Amino acid sequence: MSFRIGVVTFPGSLDDRDAARAVEIAGATAVPLFHASDDLKEVEAVVLPGGFSYGDYLRCGAIARFAPIMNSIVTAAEHGFPVLGICNGFQVLCESHLLPGALTRNQGLHFLCRDQKLKIENTETMWTNGFTQGQEIVIPLKNGEGSFQCDDETLEMLESEGRVIARYVDFDPNGSRNLIAGISNERGNVVGLMPHPEHAIESLTGPSEDGLIFFKSILHQMVGR
Amino acid sequence: MALIVVEVMLKPEILDPQGQAVASALPRLGFNFAKSVRQGKRFEIEVEGTPTAEQLAQVEDAAHKLLSNPVIETYVVKVEG
Numbered sequence: 001m002s003f004r005i006g007v008v009t010f011p012g013s014l015d016d017r018d019a020a021r022a023v024e025i026a027g028a029t030a031v032p033l034f035h036a037s038d039d040l041k042e043v044e045a046v047v048l049p050g051g052f053s054y055g056d057y058l059r060c061g062a063i064a065r066f067a068p069i070m071n072s073i074v075t076a077a078e079h080g081f082p083v084l085g086i087c088n089g090f091q092v093l094c095e096s097h098l099l100p101g102a103l104t105r106n107q108g109l110h111f112l113c114r115d116q117k118l119k120i121e122n123t124e125t126m127w128t129n130g131f132t133q134g135q136e137i138v139i140p141l142k143n144g145e146g147s148f149q150c151d152d153e154t155l156e157m158l159e160s161e162g163r164v165i166a167r168y169v170d171f172d173p174n175g176s177r178n179l180i181a182g183i184s185n186e187r188g189n190v191v192g193l194m195p196h197p198e199h200a201i202e203s204l205t206g207p208s209e210d211g212l213i214f215f216k217s218i219l220h221q222m223v224g225r
Numbered sequence: 226m227a228l229i230v231v232e233v234m235l236k237p238e239i240l241d242p243q244g245q246a247v248a249s250a251l252p253r254l255g256f257n258f259a260k261s262v263r264q265g266k267r268f269e270i271e272v273e274g275t276p277t278a279e280q281l282a283q284v285e286d287a288a289h290k291l292l293s294n295p296v297i298e299t300y301v302v303k304v305e306g
Contacts (some may be wrong), residue, residue: 104240149239
């Protein structure tokens with residue numbers, strides 16, 4: 001049976017279809033999951049897609065955190081279940097306290113939409129093991145609130161434990177501390193990334209095919225394919 | 226009827242680009258009083274009668290769990306009206 005990866009749709013999710021497509025192209029079966037149900041449908045990993053869940057009301061991800069599906073995901077993730085949060089999904093993971101820190105308004109206040117160069121800094125996580133250490137990739141970055149912020153103590157912890165998985169290269173597009181584009185939890189099963197790998201899986205529509213490696217990494221990790 | 230107010234502000238060490246944008250817009254209108262501006266949120270919660278200690282404790286809990294993100298924000302709860 002094919003490896004099953006769930007993709008959650010919240011009210012206001014935008015990139016759930018692209019994420020599901022990326023999952024399929026990587027060789028897994030994409031299983032649609034709905035915010036209002038707590039049923040994980042026997043998936044073996046979950047992607048929280050980009051978008052504007054609940055209209056970004058209150059704070060990005062703040063209301064999605066309390067959706068029934070998130071209760072199941074948070075409990076499972078605490079026991080090692082793989083979760084990748086992209087953009088709004090990253091914000092939801094921070095609001096759920098599965099990842100430290102918070103994403104705040106871009107320093108320049110503008111919504112950004114650009115092909116962004118990143119450097120992969122940690123190839124040990126479930127979602128990044130297909131990269132080589134220090135590999136530079138180009139995937140789209142599109143967000144209004146993507147500035148990664150945390151206190152000094154948390155920053156020191158993330159850096160010393162190697163939990164920064166990707167950094168912006170050349171310049172800081174949104175004011176993120178230490179150029180942080182993505183981080184992982186301690187076990188490496190939960191990864192949050194502000195740029196969008198699911199939009200860089202085919203050269204026809206994306207700036208590269210680099211994004212596919214995130215989805216292939218989890219397959220490799222879980223089933224050795 | 227009383228109003229329980231929750232005010233949420235970004236912590237001082239967290240960058241507030243919206244506040245900065247407001248601060249730089251003020252002088253363009255001839256307002257030169259501001260050394261800096263920080264922007265926050267205000268929640269007005271209506272309750273019947275005088276708020277009880279239990280209600281206030283629940284609002285505190287809600288402010289901590291939902292209305293603010295303690296990673297980047299602080300809040301105060303107060304009663305008005």
